[in-house]
Amino acid sequence: MKHIQNIFFITIGAFIYSFGLNYFTIANHLSEGGFTGIALLLKYVFGFSPSVVILLLNIPLFILGWKKLGHQFMIYTIVGTTLVSFFLWLTESFRQPLDDILLASLYAGVSIGLGLGIIFRYGGSTGGVDIIARLVYKYFGFSMGRTMFIFDFVIISLSAVYIGVQKAMYTLIAVFVAARVIDFAQEGAYAAKAAMIISDHAQEITTKIMKEMDRGATVLKGRGGYTGNDKEVLYCVISRNELSRLKQIVQSIDPKAFVVVSDVHDVLGEGFEKA
Structure with a gap:
């Protein structure tokens, strides 16, 4: 088939x-x-x-x-x-x-x-x-x-x-x-946004994203290049119109969080339409 x-x-x-x-x-x-x-x-x-x-x-x-x-x-x-x-x-x-x-x-x-x-x-x-x-x-x-x-x-x-x-x-x-x-x-015509969030409050941000945006998130383990301290890096894929809401959530919990946003194409999986 x-x-x-x-x-x-x-x-x-x-x-x-x-x-x-x-x-x-x-x-x-x-x-x-x-x-x-x-x-x-x-x-x-x-x-x-x-x-x-x-x-x-x-x-x-x-x-x-x-x-x-x-x-x-x-x-x-x-x-x-x-x-x-x-x-x-x-x-x-x-x-x-x-x-x-x-x-x-x-x-x-x-x-x-x-x-x-x-x-x-x-x-x-x-x-x-x-x-x-x-x-x-x-x-x-x-x-x-x-x-x-x-x-x-x-x-x-x-x-x-x-x-x-x-x-x-x-x-x-x-x-x-x-x-x-x-x-x-x-x-594919469908494009989403991927956000990588480095914060000391990654778990709180993750909980709020799942609760208020109904989006999943993955917590990755990282380490600061300058300090050598262990860090949690939050990775989340969202639709374009949800980006503003995500930024608001991050800022409300940790104004000092480091956020990197990039384009993602042809997203497949739960919560996203098949392109």
């Missing part, structure tokens, strides 16, 4: 990604990074179909990845890449250039980022540089992010020779927006 759900959402993500690529990126003569960027460059120069090129470029990596990266990851990768190629072919007629190239690059980033984010969130991949980066990391220890950045930089730079510097710069806007949307789609 889990695999069916994953493939269902990977299919949705592949459609959104392919539609955005055709309707906003290709229609407005923008580029992309990775194997998609190679496919677009070959389309602009020679007229090759991106749907066919992407699939052909990935076949050798499917074979290599199947042997080196594990079967489950590669099954989802093959499914995701094949669906992207299929939907790219299916939505070719949807290409419609926009008058505003900046608007086109923003929409391209949002749609491509959303599609990829959904695919990644459910264990899928679109192959290409993702597989190369994983193999480079596994055998040479080179970070995946750095490998993907170098590859994308080279492809977009080459594309600039053909599509022009201006459109290459708009492509960078699309890539930047896509990266932010991918993070959003993977982490």
Whole structure:
């Protein structure tokens, strides 16, 4: 059942990604990074179909990845890449250039980022540089992010020779927006706050949080770096609109408490909705 759900959402993500690529990126003569960027460059120069090129470029990596990266990851990768190629072919007629190239690059980033984010969130991949980066990391220890950045930089730079510097710069806007949307789609729209409270009255604060806010808390053992004295560190996850109330509770019991608040994404567990 889990695999069916994953493939269902990977299919949705592949459609959104392919539609955005055709309707906003290709229609407005923008580029992309990775194997998609190679496919677009070959389309602009020679007229090759991106749907066919992407699939052909990935076949050798499917074979290599199947042997080196594990079967489950590669099954989802093959499914995701094949669906992207299929939907790219299916939505070719949807290409419609926009008058505003900046608007086109923003929409391209949002749609491509959303599609990829959904695919990644459910264990899928679109192959290409993702597989190369994983193999480079596994055998040479080179970070995946750095490998993907170098590859994308080279492809977009080459594309600039053909599509022009201006459109290459708009492509960078699309890539930047896509990266932010991918993070959003993977982490979930729901965001909470995590508070770490260092106080000599941690137990009193914990009791009041549980009683008045109906939130759980965890007391961790710590030690002051300067004094060397044992300290209790209270860790609590709350929704954003509860932060003000939490501060009031802490201040009412220990005005000298040290409080650190940070963002938390995709919170799962009792008291929080499943993102």
